[in-house]
Amino acid sequence: MRTPESLKTRRPPVDHIVRTRDLYSSLGHEPYRWVRSETPPPWTEVEKPLRDCRVGLVASGGVYRAGQIAFHHRDDVSLRVIDTSVPAAELRTSHFAYDQTDARIDPNVVFPVDTLRALAAEGVIGELSPRAYTFMGGIYSARRARETLAPEISRRLAADQVDLALLVPV
Numbered sequence: 001m002r003t004p005e006s007l008k009t010r011r012p013p014v015d016h017i018v019r020t021r022d023l024y025s026s027l028g029h030e031p032y033r034w035v036r037s038e039t040p041p042p043w044t045e046v047e048k049p050l051r052d053c054r055v056g057l058v059a060s061g062g063v064y065r066a067g068q069i070a071f072h073h074r075d076d077v078s079l080r081v082i083d084t085s086v087p088a089a090e091l092r093t094s095h096f097a098y099d100q101t102d103a104r105i106d107p108n109v110v111f112p113v114d115t116l117r118a119l120a121a122e123g124v125i126g127e128l129s130p131r132a133y134t135f136m137g138g139i140y141s142a143r144r145a146r147e148t149l150a151p152e153i154s155r156r157l158a159a160d161q162v163d164l165a166l167l168v169p170v
Contacts, residue, residue, distance in 0.1 A: 035142040046164050056129040056162035058153055060137030061103060061110030061170040062095030070094035071136035077149045080134045084113055097138035098170050110170050129160045137170050
C-alpha cells in the first residue's frame with residue numbers, strides 16, 4: 001500500500017489540554033472543567049495470552065460505513081456498528097472536533113481495523129471481533145456518555161464475547 005504524501009511527514013503532537021484551555025479562554029468562556037470520576041475506573045486483568053484473545057475495537061473518531069448515517073452534531077451519543085471485514089475504502093469520518101484530512105485518506109489512523117486484522121492473521125491476537133463500535137467523541141455531556149453510550153457499548157462488547165477492547169480516542 002502506498003502511503004499518501006500527507007502521512008509521510010511526522011507532525012508534532014498536539015497538547016489537547018492546553019489547546020482546549022486556550023480555546024475556551026479566547027472565546028471568553030469560563031475555564032473548561034475536565035470530567036473527574038468519584039471512583040477509579042473498573043479494571044480487570046486479562047487472564048489469558050493475547051494470542052488467545054478476541055479483541056474488540058471501539059473508536060471515537062466519528063467513523064461510519066458508506067451507506068450509514070453520518071454523525072452530525074455535538075453531543076451525538078449515537079453508535080455505529082461496523083463489520084470488521086469491511087474494506088477501509090468503505091469507511092468515512094464525520095466529526096466536528098478534529099482535522100479529518102488524514103483520517104479521510106486512511107481511516108486506519110483513527111480506526112485501526114487493518115492493523116488488527118493483520119495482527120489476527122499473524123497470530124499476535126486470537127481474533128478480531130466481527131463487529132466494531134464507533135461514535136463521535138466530543139460529547140460535552142459526561143452524564144449522557146456515562147448513562148447512555150458507555151453502557152450500550154459495554155453490553156455489545158459482552159454480547160460479542162470479547163476478552164479485551166482497544167479503545168481509540170480522538
